[in-house]
Amino acid sequence: MTPMSGYLLLSALLFSIGLAGALTRRNAILVLIGIELMLNAANLNFIAFWRYGPHPEALTGIMFAIFSISVAAAEAAVGLSIILAVYRHSKTTDLDQMNSMKG
Amino acid sequence: MTITFLLLAATTITGTAAAMSLKNLVHCVLALTLGLVSLAALYLQLGAQFVGFTQILVYVGAVAILAAFAIMMTRSAEPAVLTGSSSFRVSGALIALVVFAVLGWAVWSGTGALAVLGPEPEAPVNEIGVALMHRFVLPLEIIGLLLTAALIGAGILAMDETRRTK
Amino acid sequence: MPEMIDQIFVLLKHWLLAYVPAALQPIVSAVLSVVPVLVAFPLLFAITTVLERKGLGRMQNRYGPNRVGPFGILQPMADGIKSLTKEDIIPRTADQVVHFLAPVMLVIASFVVYSVLPIGKNMVLANLNAGVLFFFAVGSMVELSVFMAGWSSRSKYSLLGAMRAIAQMISYEMPLVLASVVVIMAAGSLSTVAIVNMQAGYTGIWPRWYVFTPWGLTGFVIFMIAATAESNRCPFDMPEGESEIIAGYYIEYSGFKFALFFLGEYLGMFATSAMAITLFLGGWAAPFSFLTWIPSYVWFFVKLLIIIMAFIWVRGTLPRLRMDQLMNFAWKFMLPLSIINIVGAGVWHLIPAGFTRWLIDSLLVIVSCVLLSRGIRRGKSFHVRTYRFAS
Numbered sequence: 145m146t147p148m149s150g151y152l153l154l155s156a157l158l159f160s161i162g163l164a165g166a167l168t169r170r171n172a173i174l175v176l177i178g179i180e181l182m183l184n185a186a187n188l189n190f191i192a193f194w195r196y197g198p199h200p201e202a203l204t205g206i207m208f209a210i211f212s213i214s215v216a217a218a219e220a221a222v223g224l225s226i227i228l229a230v231y232r233h234s235k236t237t238d239l240d241q242m243n244s245m246k247g
Numbered sequence: 248m249t250i251t252f253l254l255l256a257a258t259t260i261t262g263t264a265a266a267m268s269l270k271n272l273v274h275c276v277l278a279l280t281l282g283l284v285s286l287a288a289l290y291l292q293l294g295a296q297f298v299g300f301t302q303i304l305v306y307v308g309a310v311a312i313l314a315a316f317a318i319m320m321t322r323s324a325e326p327a328v329l330t331g332s333s334s335f336r337v338s339g340a341l342i343a344l345v346v347f348a349v350l351g352w353a354v355w356s357g358t359g360a361l362a363v364l365g366p367e368p369e370a371p372v373n374e375i376g377v378a379l380m381h382r383f384v385l386p387l388e389i390i391g392l393l394l395t396a397a398l399i400g401a402g403i404l405a406m407d408e409t410r411r412t413k
Numbered sequence: 414m415p416e417m418i419d420q421i422f423v424l425l426k427h428w429l430l431a432y433v434p435a436a437l438q439p440i441v442s443a444v445l446s447v448v449p450v451l452v453a454f455p456l457l458f459a460i461t462t463v464l465e466r467k468g469l470g471r472m473q474n475r476y477g478p479n480r481v482g483p484f485g486i487l488q489p490m491a492d493g494i495k496s497l498t499k500e501d502i503i504p505r506t507a508d509q510v511v512h513f514l515a516p517v518m519l520v521i522a523s524f525v526v527y528s529v530l531p532i533g534k535n536m537v538l539a540n541l542n543a544g545v546l547f548f549f550a551v552g553s554m555v556e557l558s559v560f561m562a563g564w565s566s567r568s569k570y571s572l573l574g575a576m577r578a579i580a581q582m583i584s585y586e587m588p589l590v591l592a593s594v595v596v597i598m599a600a601g602s603l604s605t606v607a608i609v610n611m612q613a614g615y616t617g618i619w620p621r622w623y624v625f626t627p628w629g630l631t632g633f634v635i636f637m638i639a640a641t642a643e644s645n646r647c648p649f650d651m652p653e654g655e656s657e658i659i660a661g662y663y664i665e666y667s668g669f670k671f672a673l674f675f676l677g678e679y680l681g682m683f684a685t686s687a688m689a690i691t692l693f694l695g696g697w698a699a700p701f702s703f704l705t706w707i708p709s710y711v712w713f714f715v716k717l718l719i720i721i722m723a724f725i726w727v728r729g730t731l732p733r734l735r736m737d738q739l740m741n742f743a744w745k746f747m748l749p750l751s752i753i754n755i756v757g758a759g760v761w762h763l764i765p766a767g768f769t770r771w772l773i774d775s776l777l778v779i780v781s782c783v784l785l786s787r788g789i790r791r792g793k794s795f796h797v798r799t800y801r802f803a804s
Binding site for chain 2: 511541542543546547549550551552553554557558561564572576581583586601602603604621642
């Protein structure tokens, strides 16, 4: 087991935790947090590959992580405001109860 | 495989797993911050100082606080009454488990080529800045545009609709 | 000789380190560096409380504390003993763990930020590559502890206070960070030590501090206003307005935990002031070239005390703002002005040195200031206030 595979395994576990949360939780805010966790798992991969990759001086992994963090911030802001807007209409954040389109 | 890595990995997993499984949503957010701060510490351990501090600034200072705000404004802090079947919970957890198994197998069998630990790479802040201004200037501009759009869009979405039509 | 007095603490540390076995040296060195900071700033907190109470008293035509010790200077001791011996009450419905963790986290975060602040020449705990970023990153942890305190108390007042505090802190964090960007542009570094070293020279007898440029002055003013809001002080003390929500997010805390909140708040104020000194006022550098014989740490603390005095003065002078005024001011005035200021700083570096760039930069700042303040006042008419219930 190499040092890098430790980081990659941790990242895989983090991704699975995020996925499990996004699939099983009913609260929209927690689903959003789960998606953020998956993004974070990807970031950890980028940093680990930058650290142990053949060309760390190119800084590509770092750059990708920085951009990904900024996109995640934008996503969180818009996602949470959508949740607020939905809450104003349906008075709930439970995804199972947002079923006004259901026949 | 150092002791620091194991400790930080343990806190990361504990924090994020708690964030995804606790009943009280505010506890979830607090556990999430624990997980994300230990993740930032992992970045620091990997030598990516700038990314680690950015992670703390963005996730603890902004995303966690925003999530807490949203929880307060949607009154979901009270533990929700569980209704309906739990079949999807089981299937969701199963899917996640399968995904982890596949990813873990891929990692286990595929990273032998990169086992050699090179010299500690340097990522001084100055070089990151220079790279942002030269090689990555187009992504930087696009991110700027995206963030501005997100700022305005989030403001309009969250605004009271009675005020918007006026 | 002045050199030696200037470096006396550094030399003392090295002298002490020589008596320690080599294996223990890293630990002992860390302890020797950290302990003085852990002692000096709480001591400054004690001095500030008595200064603040006496200063406010003078401004309000009363004496202030004058019973404990000569002129009341031992008042902080009495306060400390009082808060230590008080009963520690935890509300029955409170979330016990979070309720306990909130003040601890606040104090830890407030202390950790001091690790990147250069207190004197060669006197910084950690010269990080991304020091300024570290400062803001750890500073943002304070918001989380405020939220924890407000939420875990299960009291409407504390929740209201926490919500107000977080909304205010998030809104003012942006001008705070953007105001420091101009300095980072000029210094070309995120390291606090490098920023201070860039300002250390003199032209004639005048220092080369960043505050003596149009963009630096604007940045400094924005930074200080935002710092006032960040540390929840008057006129931005709405989160803990005594007359509205009693004490805001820490209303349910008593005894030692209350004292910890108090300490954390003042430490945060000192830290942001010290950051302002580092970024704009030349850190530990002397204000005139002929005063460099006075040790650097003395200058640092003199500057810090002057800023604290200004804070006290402002608190004694200005009334509290309303929530909408506060938010309008942050988003419609401070934020655009700090972005324009960044443009101004960029223009400054493009134009060769001389009178032109002073003129262009000052005009840019003044015109945008006037336009923004007209914009924020549009549609509002100011007249003598009438009270509904008075007549």
